[in-house]
Amino acid sequence: MPNSASEAPGGGADSAPEAVPDAAPEDGAEYGPEGRADDGAAYGAECGPEYDLAVIGAGPAGLAGAVTASELGLSVALLDASGQPGGQYYRHPSPALGATRPEALHHNWPAFAALLRRLAAAEVTHLAGHHVWTVVAAPDAAGSWDVHALTGANGDEDRPGRVRARAVLLATGAYERQLPFPGWTLPGVVGAGGAQAMLKSALALPGRRVVVAGSGPLLLAVAASLAAAGARVPAVVEASDYLGYARRPGALLSQPAKLAEAAVHGAALLRHGVRLRTRSAVTQVHGSDRVEAVTVSRLDRQWRPVRGSGRRIACDALAVGHGLVPQLELAVGLGCTTRRTVDGTHALELGPLQETSVPGIWAAGETGGVGGFQLAFTEGELAGLAIAARLRGRAVAGEGRRSPRVLRRRRARLRAFADAMAAVHAPGPGWPQWLDDATEVCRCEEVTAGRIREAVADYGARDARTVKLLTRAGMGWCQGRMCGAAVACLAAQAQGPRRAQGAQPEPSPERRPLAVPVRLGALAALDEPNSPGTAEPKPTER
Amino acid sequence: MARDRSPAALVGAATDDAFEITFDGRPVTALPGQSVAAALWAAGILAWRSTRVGGRPRGAFCGIGQCYDCLATVNGRPNRRACLLPARPGDAITTQEGHGHAELGV
Ligand SMILES: Cc1cc2nc3c(=O)[nH]c(=O)nc-3n(C[C@H](O)[C@@H](O)[C@H](O)COP(=O)(O)OP(=O)(O)OC[C@H]3O[C@@H](n4cnc5c(N)ncnc54)[C@H](O)[C@@H]3O)c2cc1C
Ligand code: FES
Numbered sequence: 001m002p003n004s005a006s007e008a009p010g011g012g013a014d015s016a017p018e019a020v021p022d023a024a025p026e027d028g029a030e031y032g033p034e035g036r037a038d039d040g041a042a043y044g045a046e047c048g049p050e051y052d053l054a055v056i057g058a059g060p061a062g063l064a065g066a067v068t069a070s071e072l073g074l075s076v077a078l079l080d081a082s083g084q085p086g087g088q089y090y091r092h093p094s095p096a097l098g099a100t101r102p103e104a105l106h107h108n109w110p111a112f113a114a115l116l117r118r119l120a121a122a123e124v125t126h127l128a129g130h131h132v133w134t135v136v137a138a139p140d141a142a143g144s145w146d147v148h149a150l151t152g153a154n155g156d157e158d159r160p161g162r163v164r165a166r167a168v169l170l171a172t173g174a175y176e177r178q179l180p181f182p183g184w185t186l187p188g189v190v191g192a193g194g195a196q197a198m199l200k201s202a203l204a205l206p207g208r209r210v211v212v213a214g215s216g217p218l219l220l221a222v223a224a225s226l227a228a229a230g231a232r233v234p235a236v237v238e239a240s241d242y243l244g245y246a247r248r249p250g251a252l253l254s255q256p257a258k259l260a261e262a263a264v265h266g267a268a269l270l271r272h273g274v275r276l277r278t279r280s281a282v283t284q285v286h287g288s289d290r291v292e293a294v295t296v297s298r299l300d301r302q303w304r305p306v307r308g309s310g311r312r313i314a315c316d317a318l319a320v321g322h323g324l325v326p327q328l329e330l331a332v333g334l335g336c337t338t339r340r341t342v343d344g345t346h347a348l349e350l351g352p353l354q355e356t357s358v359p360g361i362w363a364a365g366e367t368g369g370v371g372g373f374q375l376a377f378t379e380g381e382l383a384g385l386a387i388a389a390r391l392r393g394r395a396v397a398g399e400g401r402r403s404p405r406v407l408r409r410r411r412a413r414l415r416a417f418a419d420a421m422a423a424v425h426a427p428g429p430g431w432p433q434w435l436d437d438a439t440e441v442c443r444c445e446e447v448t449a450g451r452i453r454e455a456v457a458d459y460g461a462r463d464a465r466t467v468k469l470l471t472r473a474g475m476g477w478c479q480g481r482m483c484g485a486a487v488a489c490l491a492a493q494a495q496g497p498r499r500a501q502g503a504q505p506e507p508s509p510e511r512r513p514l515a516v517p518v519r520l521g522a523l524a525a526l527d528e529p530n531s532p533g534t535a536e537p538k539p540t541e542r
Numbered sequence: 543m544a545r546d547r548s549p550a551a552l553v554g555a556a557t558d559d560a561f562e563i564t565f566d567g568r569p570v571t572a573l574p575g576q577s578v579a580a581a582l583w584a585a586g587i588l589a590w591r592s593t594r595v596g597g598r599p600r601g602a603f604c605g606i607g608q609c610y611d612c613l614a615t616v617n618g619r620p621n622r623r624a625c626l627l628p629a630r631p632g633d634a635i636t637t638q639e640g641h642g643h644a645e646l647g648v
Contacts, residue, residue: 081607083628088606094575094628098556105553153626155607175608187588187601194605198625202580203549203573206588206602230547289599290588317588443603443611446595477610482603 051077051125052391054147054165056132056330059087061365061376061383062171063115068384069169070122072396077163078119079130079149084201085119086112087173087365088193089373091200105200105225107261108373127163131155132172135330135361138164143360167360167387170331170348171380174324174366177345177485179214179427180441180449181434183285183294184320192222192321205231207317211294213237213282215425216323220265226319227272234313236269237296238278239303239322240425283310283434285318294318303428323425324370325485331367334358341369342419343426345485352408353386354379362387371418378414382407432490441490442483444476452490464488561631565590572629579605579612579624582635590614590624594640614638 051074055066058080066078078085086092090112093099103109119126130149138144147163150156176193183189190198190206192214198204209232212223223236269276277296283305284295298309326347328338337349337357347369354362364383365376385404388396435441437450455461455470464480464487467473473487474480480487550557550573560571563578565587572581579602582590589599591613602612602625612624615638624635 081626093553093555096559096575097550097553097573098559100554100556102553153628154623155626156622175606176604185598185600187599190602191604191606191609194603194625197605198577198580198583198602199549202576203553203555204576204580204583205549206583228547229549229552443600443609446593446598477613478608482609 050141050144050164050166051075052165053077053167053169053387054079054145054163055169055171056080056135056147057087057171057173057365058082058085058126058128059171059173059365059376060089060112060115060373061173061367061380062087062169063119064377064380065169065171065362065364065384065387066124066380067115067118067122068381068401069388070124071118072384072388072392074388074391075123075125077125077127077147077165079127079132079147079163081129081131081155083128083153085116085126085128087171087373087376088197089376091197093201093203097203099203105228107264111377127161129153130161132330135168135170135334145360166391167362169380169383169387170356170361170363170367171365171376172327172330172367173376174326174370175481176321177323177325177427178320178482179322179431179434180439180483180486181281181283181285182436182439183287183291185440185443186285186287186291187289188287188291188317189285190317190319192219192319193324194321195317195319196222196225199225199229203229205229205317206319207291207315208232209234209315210317210319211235211237211282211296211313211315212319213239213294213296214321214323215239215427216321217262217421217425218321218323220262220269222319223274224265224268224272227268227274233269233272233274234315235275235277235296237280237282238276239281239299239428239431241279242424281305281431281434282318282320286312291315291317299428300430301428302430304430304433322427322485323422324366325481326367326370328367331356331361331363334361336361336363341422343422345370353404354383355386369415369418370422371414375411375414375418378407378410382411427485427489432486432493441486442471442473442476442480444478444482445472445474447471447473447483449490452487456491456493461491463491467491561629563629563631563633563635565635566637570635572631572633576629577625578614578616578622578627578629578633578635581629582624589637590635591638592640597639 053069053074053076055062055078058078066076070076092102129151132147132149134148136146138146144164144166145168149161151159151161176191195206210226212219219236223233227233279299280296281299282294283297285291286293293312293314295310295312297305325345331348338346339349341347348356348363348367350368354364356363362383364379435449439449440446441449451471452467455467459470461467461470467487474483559574562569563572570585589601591600600611603609605625607623607626613621614624615636616622617634620638
């Protein structure tokens with residue numbers, strides 16, 4: 001079921017961007033619907049022509065939304081950090097690699113190829129290599145939005161860009177949830193989705209014998225790809241119990257195509273001799289400078305390791321992940337309402353036609369709750385239809401298109417399926433027992449579990465924010481993306497076993513003021529009244 | 543990789559245009575369109591940074607530009623995400639010690 005499947009350099013606070021001494025105000029580029037970069041324009045000056053719609057993220061959701069809206073007559077800009085369209089699911093080798101069979105690493109490639117053909121035929125301005133760091137209400141054009149981006153593969157080229165649009169579709173996808181364990185910072189331990197991404201886009205494997213571990217349907221897809229690409233996968237280690245599916249037959253059986261996909265992965269894994277160990281976790285990685293082996297332990301129902309059950313498996317890499325977390329910085333910065341998901345993360349609260357609580361800002365795909373590429377496609381299409389209808393002031397369906405009603409029914413079925421799976425794979429409350437005091441929880445700031453427990457036990461920290469202020473956990477480059485889930489959980493456990501046994505506490509929706517690190521020159525060029533430092537959006541939670 | 547299978551063979555990639563980059567002075571082969579991190583992985587290199595506090599080795603972790611564990615010094619410029627940066631012929635990658643003097647501002 002693949003789909004179902006710095007010290008902040010300069011020291012800092014998690015909010016205030018730091019001064020970068022040599023960053024001069026930079027020239028920027030503005031793009032009009034003709035897709036032309038206006039080289040001479042100063043960044044932050046009067047905008048060029050505005051688009052009807054700016055789509056952020058060119059994964060299945062963003063692509064479907066951009067193509068649908070464009071076919072219905074809207075002018076559309078599609079921005080993505082990556083150099084190529086496709087998002088996480090349809091990551092594929094750069095054309096320079098000359099792959100003649102890119103589909104070999106994908107199920108459902110024809111659907112993507114069809115979408116790319118539509119993208120080429122539609123007049124969508126595709127702005128690749130654009131890392132959007134904030135979206136603000138246009139200061140001088142009521143009802144319009146300014147999308148600010150940094151450019152280049154690394155987002156550190158000197159020419160930021162700005163796109164103005166009447167509506168924005170947030171389709172920024174998700175990132176992997178990680179739960180720390182002893183040894184997880186050793187080179188050779190990589191994200192499961194990360195291994196998949198490096199394989200799909202750059203044909204690289206982290207090792208020759210790769211254990212795949214964590215929880216969630218993505219693990220099977222990752223193991224199948226790694227094995228197909230020539231790695232040995234001695235085991236897939238799944239912390240939950242697939243029996244959980246048997247207790248939720250309704251939602252699952254309503255999606256035979258997805259179950260068939262799971263069966264395909266299962267068959268591939270059998271063929272490659274991959275063993276699936278359920279209710280187990282990697283509780284130790286061995287090696288001094290890189291992975292040499294892992295210890296896999298059985299887990300009880302709470303995900304506590306069963307003493308004496310550890311088995312050592314030799315390997316040179318470990319691909320690990322515990323499901324996905326919606327990427328919400330841009331939405332939270334705009335003040336969009338969020339909701340808690342069944343597996344304890346946060347997703348955007350959306351209306352029946354994919355609009356967020358902020359009128360004019362729409363969302364599709366994993367931003368509205370993790371649910372796989374088919375759901376992302378469906379939501380993108382629905383959003384495209386709805387935005388076109390809003391901006392044109394009339395219904396736009398018909399002519400061979402799926403109607404909003406059909407799309408909404410499909411969305412409901414896929415969402416129910418995803419929620420059933422998320423419930424099966426949600427982290428159990430006992431996972432912190434994998435940690436010893438020396439385990440680094442925050443990879444960036446090198447903060448150990450021992451220091452976090454100390455902050456909780458001795459200094460009374462009760463939430464991730466306080467832990468962060470006391471220990472710097474979550475203050476580094478990644479802004480808590482890698483450790484946020486774990487830190488929140490460790491802090492909440494101090495509130496007593498009852499609280500900690502309940503739904504897994506996650507950090508409150510990501511209040512990172514900037515979605516990507518930004519140099520001061522770009523910030524200084526922002527129009528004053530809406531700069532992230534002064535705007536005070538108030539995200540609410542239902 | 544194991545047996546006769548490889549990622550490049552699986553997708554039928556053209557490997558004729560391979561070129562050279564260096565890692566701490568030693569030559570590493572890269573394919574056009576590959577990220578720096580992927581080229582290093584393909585050469586069996588998993589670490590190209592040492593942490594600021596513990597001096598521990600690190601390399602790519604998330605693979606998608608989110609974790610910043612893969613920061614490398616490329617052609618003398620520190621703090622570049624190796625998982626996002628396409629390798630170019632002649633690139634000199636050097637192990638980044640600590641923060642390699644920080645350039646980003648957050
Ligand atoms: C690392 C990883 C690997 C995955 N691999 C698989 C897999 O093999 N099989 C599977 O079934 N599912 C996989 N998934 C799940 C994936 O989320 C799919 O379900 C699907 O791709 C979701 O579609 P989407 O359009 O919602 O988001 P995505 O496909 O994630 O697309 C989001 C896009 O937004 C862009 N983006 C995000 N933030 C910004 C920003 N600030 N500025 C500019 N662009 C931005 C990203 O570059 C990305 O291209 C993976 C997820 C992750 C995180
Ligand atoms: S591997 Fe995470 S940012 Fe490069």
